[in-house]
């Protein structure tokens with residue numbers, strides 16, 4: 001038994017941290033979050049070309065490096081730590097996984113190399129205005145047969161949907177419901193009949209879009225109608241990825257709190273010497289460490305692709321969501337008035353914590369899913 | 377990351393499993409794994425069982441071989457405890473001797489002291505109790521007032537201890553006493569080994585909220601122990617006492633996660649039977665409890681991995697705070713799952729107050745956030761020694777009364 005990262009994995013973390021500290025300081029996050037696109041094209045290219053981040057866990061046969069979810073988790077944790085503004089989660093953690101789970105080897109060969117090279121920005125469009133994260137939320141119907149389908153309807157809350165050149169759309173065959181009939185399609189970002197509207201997001205560091213599709217031509221990924229297993233797995237993997245990303249942010253706000261508590265003096269002593277503050281920090285540490293244990297273990301289960309994955313994915317998503325939000329909220333409280341200002345970064349983490357908690361289903365949703373998955 | 381056993385670990389696991397399969401039969405198999413270190417249910421049978429464990433050197437597993445142990449490393453200890461819990465083997469009776477005192481003795485004792493005490497701990501012939509807390513020294517342990525004065529070849533001890541678990545079962549007590557009243561609080565303390573069976577020692581049971589009386593008051597009135605019954609140096613006992621506390625907070629509990637997992641599984645079964653699982657909030661809480669106990673396992677594995685590289689530091693406090701809080705929540709959840717039935721105890725009106733297992737969890741778990749360092753103290757330790765936050769300013773204490 002060994003529950004630690006290897007030396008190589010720690011080196012990867014160091015390299016990514018150095019890169020992100022240089023490319024994504026707070027000032028840069030603030031600049032990008034005010035833009036509509038929400039990312040820096042040059043940094044996106046460097047991520048692919050200098051560090052190979054987009055290709056990390058993609059198969060070697062399709063331009064990837066063949067690493068696992070453990071390495072991907074490390075990268076996401078570091079990105080979460082600095083609130084990197086880039087379409088990485090959408091492209092790699094959502095769309096690429098969807099393509100790998102749903103697409104044939106040939107289709108993977110068609111799409112993954114572009115992602116690996118940093119040329120393709122991809123998005124996974126599965127949620128709709130109903131805001132549901134399960135199969136029942138997918139109501140968009142696909143018409144057609146063979147290789148030629150058309151899609152009509154609206155996809156909502158699509159992460160980076162406004163900048164993606166390739167969109168993986170989840171729809172259902174007409175006349176089906178529930179987990180039956182779920183299908184994956186590939187749609188070009190500039191397809192005719194597709195209208196993409198950026199949404200004004202509460203968390204400005206992660207962009208979302210509304211996609212209106214009207215007779216849009218779509219190519220099936222895998223066999224239309226039998227996509228539920230692939231979607232469910234994609235969502236579990238994404239939950240694991242997001243848990244790791246949240247851990248990075250949670251650790252960062254803990255550090256901000258502790259650092260501030262050591263230097264801010266009131267009543268003639270550092271506020272960190274007051275138990276009310278000290279005990280908050282202690283609880284945050286306990287939760288952040290526990291969130292790490294859950295997220296790292298979940299990464300391992302995803303890497304092994306073992307039967308534990310669905311349970312630990314929901315476990316990690318539920319726990320990390322609560323832990324991050326709690327830590328981000330306490331961080332504001334510990335900072336007092338300054339923590340409530342636009343100028344201080346506390347609100348950026350607070351908003352990211354909330355958007356991450358909601359994304360892919362909140363803690364309550366995942367606890368119920370977990371209950372079902374362990375037979376309660 | 378690798379969550380499988382190494383070949384050596386697998387072989388060890390096999391040995392444990394085989395042994396338990398052969399020995400955990402009949403009456404012993406029926407006792408079940410319930411009951412914590414301070415629970416006297418099925419005491420006599422548990423003692424008999426543990427003597428068999430001790431005979432085959434499963435008590436004192438981690439001790440060096442020269443003292444009858446197996447020199448088991450942390451991974452092996454955890455494996456033993458895992459298999460022990462999986463087999464639903466009886467709760468251990470020698471907690472204070474084996475888990476707290478023995479590791480301290482091995483670290484600080486003289487050769488003679490080790491030879492004198494370890495064999496009898498292993499054979500379950502001598503039980504130990506922990507004489508730390510006093511009426512005015514709980515969390516603030518260094519405030520102890522019990523005095524020991526050297527008189528020729530003997531220490532003469534006067535004072536009172538309280539909350540002394542299983543003192544009524546123990547032949548020996550490791551007692552912290554004040555041997556230099558003029559030294560600063562932490563400096564004049566000695567760690568003494570005191571025989572319980574003597575006229576100067578009086579044990580009075582204290583009834584707990586559970587209705588049972590596992591802990592006691594212990595009075596020392598000119599009690600005595602031999603001059604060489606001090607562990608470590610005279611006046612340097614604080615360090616030794618803290619080492620024991622380190623074992624108590626850390627490794628002693630490293631592996632109870634599986635027992636907790638078992639308790640939760642039973643509770644889920646109960647909830648299925650009485651349809652509590654139909655309720656959304658109960659489902660949420662059961663799922664949360666499951667998440668909690670799994671993370672306890674993952675935390676434990678991370679801790680164990682870092683233990684392989686070095687020693688367990690104040691991080692042990694995170695574990696203590698975590699498990700005690702989780703278990704307390706489980707106890708509360710258990711009552712809510714049972715509903716009105718939770719309010720009916722065992723027996724008839726007028727019988728001794730007696731609790732069923734879930735009720736015992738509900739009650740006993742209230743003590744777990746108090747003993748071995750209350751949760752508030754753990755948070756202080758985490759804040760100050762893990763996160764490096766400033767200590768609270770000391771309040772100038774009134775000059776000590778000379779007694």
Ligand SMILES: Cc1cc2nc3c(=O)[nH]c(=O)nc-3n(C[C@H](O)[C@H](O)[C@H](O)COP(=O)(O)OP(=O)(O)OC[C@H]3O[C@@H](n4cnc5c(N)ncnc54)[C@H](O)[C@@H]3O)c2cc1C
Pocket residue numbers: 275414505506507508509513514515516538539540541542591743744746747748749750751752753756
């Ligand atoms: C079931 C059980 C078994 C026990 N067995 C033994 C035993 O075998 N041997 C033994 O020696 N002792 C034993 N104890 C005693 C135990 O170690 C003490 O109860 C514990 O150290 C707390 O001390 P206290 O009870 O005096 O509470 P106090 O120290 O008076 O604490 C009361 C409250 O004040 C809080 N508090 C105290 N100091 C601080 C602070 N600095 N900051 C914030 N909050 C603070 C505490 O957290 C607690 O909530 C046992 C206790 C129990 C419940």
